[in-house]
Amino acid sequence: MNVGKLLPNDYIADRWTYQSREAVTRLENVVVDYTPGTPYLYGSTFYYDGGWSGRSTIDTHYDVRNRNACNDLQPEDYDDMSDSEGSRYNEYTWTSGGQQITRWYTDVRGSRYDYSTSYSSRNDRCQIRLRTRDIVEQREYRQVNTPVYEQQQVFSHYDYKPVTFNVSGLKAGGSTWNGSVDLPVGNEGLDTGVSWDGCIEERQTVRTTSFSPIPVAAYDLDIDRMPTTGDPATQWGPLLETAVWGRYDNYGNRTSGTVSTSNNLSRNFSYTCANEARKLQRWDTPSDFDAYLDDLDAIGSTYHDIGLIWGARLLSPTGIFASENAASDTGGAIDRHLIFMTDGDTVTSSTQYTSYGVEWYDRRRTSANSAPSTSDLTTQVNSRFLAMCNAIKNKNITLWVVSFGNGVSAGSITNLRNCATSGKFYNASNSAELLTNFRSIANDISQLRLTN
Template sequence: MRRDSRGNTLAMAGAALVPIAGMIGSGLDMSRAYMAQAKLQNACDAAALGARREMTGAVFDASARIEGERFFDFNFPSTTMNAQNVTRTVTQSTTDDTTVVVTASADIPTSVMALFGKDFIPISIQCEANQDYGNNDIMVVLDVTGSMNSSPSGGGASKISRLRTGALGLYRALAGVTNTRTRYGIVPYSMNVNVGGLLRNRDILRDSYYPKCNSWDWRGRCNGYGLSAVHITASQWNDGGNTGNSLSAFRQSGNACVEERPTIGNSFNNGDFDIEPTVSQADIDDIAINGSDQERQYGRWDPNENEYDDDGWCPSPATRLQTYGSESAYQTAINDATAVVAGNTYHDLGLIWAARLLSSNGINASRNPTTFNGIPVAKHIVFLTDGDLVPTSSNYSSYGNYNFDRRITGSGGQESRHIARFLSACSAAKSMGMTIWVIALDLGSTGEIEPCATSSGHFFVSDGSDLEQVFERIGAGIGRLRLTQ
């Protein structure tokens, strides 16, 4: 070859093919290994999030582990990249019992590198997931109409009894978390809401107007009705033993349901006023400026003063946002809120008052800060009902007597007007940054209430048997999942 160098290049190129093939082959094998590791990472993340979502509070049990393994196996099947010796472990962190730790490993077979004695490339990964609870204000809105006393279509215990035990799932899902604050308020609703005890004297009309008989026939029957004002004083006093003749006594009575006020911008004409089927933020947040601000004041629901029709029910009192130190304390609050179960269904009342009590403006501006300890407060409404909106034409509700007062305006019948008002209130609450979760309890048709939910993922259907699990899933959703490693 020294004497004749022709063709040397070919020989050298041939000799170089072996190391070049090794380098290219190892690059291909390493590329496959990196792809496998990316898939392994995705499976690890899914397993950690799935297991953490399955946990209730800080309780890690077999169901959480199995759920994590199921997510891993779905995202990294045994045939992935011909992986060998695949392992995955889903456990609870030893340093933080609210954290799930997942470790995984596999051996990825090589192609070209096997020629050089490297049969597998080992890969491994670790990831963690936690529940980012932050601060949460949650208004629980509960349908306590008469149908809740009946059993669901599948039979068994009544819907109200299932609600009382099932609602505890929400508390359990968010319990045991440190360095955060979670508050709950409860709004039981039917044809009225009992919120007078949460208002100020100036928020309630001094002169409430009720239908009164203004003439009688010879048989002692009413011949015609008119509106008559009943005046009460602001301070508590005793009028012949009738302490109900004061605003303070009314608010402290425990039976302080109120009549809805006019839509903001509409006038109050001695009890004759209009309530629109649309709800604005002003309708939620505006409050009375003084004791004479009638257009922003609520009337007293008083069947004793209403001669036209004294039928109707006042639910148990609603409660403001507050913390509960134990399951038993929260359970007692739920039981108290659902003590009165009767009346017709006005979804719009429950939703509007939940928004009023949850808002950081209006009647609770000083109680509902937007941040707590420097961390933002997330606002949630959990709305449960077992029935369609069914207004009443004759009974006395927070909207007065439909046949006499006709306060709800708009096109269509009374029911369609209230449905429009309900959905408008949902939209207003969502525009104010509130997340709405909706539970349809043993309800055949859900088209009336499902649009109220923030998204399809915030809407749940329950037959009553799984109600506690549904509340737990909502609690898990309120505590946002996040990967921490």
């Protein structure tokens, strides 16, 4: 039921238990820093940058006897690398053998001096010629850094199991709500935002097959009980889809036991949340009412009990909304009518996330010792539904029940007829009959008048 955001913050528990997961850690030596080592030159590579200059004569000698003597006057070629070393670049760090190695490069620019000779025997002249070219020395440096260890808890695996979380972060004060809460169910147990659409889990119930009378401890079936702040048995819990996982064992079978794995399991359940409910209100513009109805989606399974429970809570003059509807604006008494419409038989599923959790795993209203069957759940829903019908009628609320559609079983028709106030059950097999039924209900109700 999507009624959570209609409630004051105090009506929702601060802590709630979910079929979820908890990160398990182990103590390990973790590298928290590195002690820097001494940089050293690992190697150098020389390469030319650009072409040679033209040759030019830098010196001339005369009276040189022959070419060999001229060649003896030629200076040795050399590299002048006297420029400053440039800044480091292409820095890269990796680990090897537990140590951290950092590598980087620098450049030193210089010139290559290349000499040659030219000899003329006519006048015994020897010329010394020079050409130059820019050269770069690329120096590779390395530094080996020693790790500094510290003992820390690190992620080991998840335990998939029931976990109790603090969900009070949804509360924004008064009747204002946040749309999400941070819970430690993210990757490796990190906090992650878990959204809330307003659907809720019911408060405390009892496991029984007898609801005549309704058990005192079945707070979920108590129309008027006010929640007690700090007592989660009397409060409701937010239904949080992405905080929940169903569990399978190594053989692919569902299990209620703890499953330990470092993997992210599949959700293993289905989930739907109905459109947000509305409190009782006056609709002065028919088109607004039509627009609200048109936006309603028929999704999920068919649980007759929970819809009736919250219809009763919204309407009761002595319950949690009594301050808003106990009397008319002028203080007069109110004749109360509740119209319950369903489109078919009760349809349940043990693997659907409902107002009572994922019923295969939570087992809040069936035996704790065995998984519920569809028959178990359907019996529970029908029994609680009929108990709630009687509770509503005992509060002098006229209960109209409308069954819509073909194919509704005879047993369901009997339950729906028994639920209604005498003479207030309608069965419509098509839209035309449904409209006729609602016109009849409206005409009947319109004959009534408020009295002081």
